[in-house]
Amino acid sequence: xxGITQSPKYLFRKEGQNVTLSCEQNLNHDAMYWxxxxxxxxxxxxxYSQIVNDFQKGDIAEGYSVSREKKESFPLTVxxxxxxxxxxxxxxxxxxxxxxxxxxxxxxxxxxxx
Amino acid sequence: AQSVTQPDxxxxxxxxxxxxxxxxxxxxxxxxxxxxxxxxxQGLQLLLKYFSGDTLVxxxxxxxxxxxxxxxxxxxxxxxxxWSDAAxxxxxxxxxxxxxxxxxGAGTKLIIKP
Numbered sequence: 266x267x268g269i270t271q272s273p274k275y276l277f278r279k280e281g282q283n284v285t286l287s288c289e290q291n292l293n294h295d296a297m298y299w300x301x302x303x304x305x306x307x308x309x310x311x312x313y314s315q316i317v318n319d320f321q322k323g324d325i326a327e328g329y330s331v332s333r334e335k336k337e338s339f340p341l342t343v344x345x346x347x348x349x350x351x352x353x354x355x356x357x358x359x360x361x362x363x364x365x366x367x368x369x370x371x372x373x374x375x376x377x378x379x
Numbered sequence: 380a381q382s383v384t385q386p387d388x389x390x391x392x393x394x395x396x397x398x399x400x401x402x403x404x405x406x407x408x409x410x411x412x413x414x415x416x417x418x419x420x421q422g423l424q425l426l427l428k429y430f431s432g433d434t435l436v437x438x439x440x441x442x443x444x445x446x447x448x449x450x451x452x453x454x455x456x457x458x459x460x461x462w463s464d465a466a467x468x469x470x471x472x473x474x475x476x477x478x479x480x481x482x483x484g485a486g487t488k489l490i491i492k493p
Binding site: 269271305306307308310313323353355357367368369370371372373375 | 388413415420421422423424425428469480481483484485486
C-alpha cells in the first residue's frame with residue numbers, strides 16, 4: 266500500500282548538532298510539506314515543495330533546511346541554529362491537480378534535545 | 380487575516396453521548412474545509428472534507444460535518460462516541476486558487492469518560 270514513511274520515530278539531538286529527518290512517499294504526490302507540532306499550537310508550516318528541485322519557506326523556516334532532489338523524498342535538516350528544536354515533526358504530501366485533495370501524513374518524528 | 384478557530388481546547392464526553400466540535404474560519408472567499416484526527420504520537424488522518432454542494436458531509440468512523448456559510452462554521456458531529464474516538468481533532472481550510480496551503484486550527488482534544 267502507498268503511504269508516507271518518516272524515520273526515525275524518535276530522535277535525540279545534542280546541543281550544536283545538525284540532525285536530518287527522513288520523509289519518503291510512494292504515492293506519486295507532487296507536493297510535500299514539513300510541519301512542526303507543539304502542544305496547544307496546532308501545526309506550523311516549516312517548508313514545502315510543489316515540484317522536484319524547488320521548495321519554499323513556510324512560517325517558521327529559520328533554523329531548518331530541506332532538499333527535494335527526488336519526487337519521493339523530502340528530508341528536513343534541523344540545524345544548530347534552531348534554538349528550540351524539541352517538537353513533533355510531521356511530513357505530509359498531496360496530489361497536485363487542485364486544492365481539493367487532502368493531505369496524507371506520515372506518522373511523525375519526535376525530536377528531543379538532550 | 381485568514382484564520383481558523385477551534386474554541387475548545389479540550390472536550391470531555393461520556394461514551395455513547397453525542398459530540399459536536401466547533402470550527403470557525405475567517406476567509407476572503409469560500410474555502411475548502413477539512414477535518415483531521417490525530418491519535419497520540421501519530422500522524423493526522425483525514426476524516427472528511429467539503430468543497431461544494433450538500434452542506435452536510437459524511438466522513439469516516441461515523442463522523443459528519445455541516446458547513447454553514449452564514450456563520451463561517453464547519454462543525455464536526457458524531458451521534459454516539461466510542462472510547463476509540465479519544466484523540467485530537469483539527470479543522471483546516473484551504474483556498475481555491477493554485478497556491479493552496481492549508482490553514483490549521485489549534486486542535487481540540489477529545490476525552491471520553493467511561
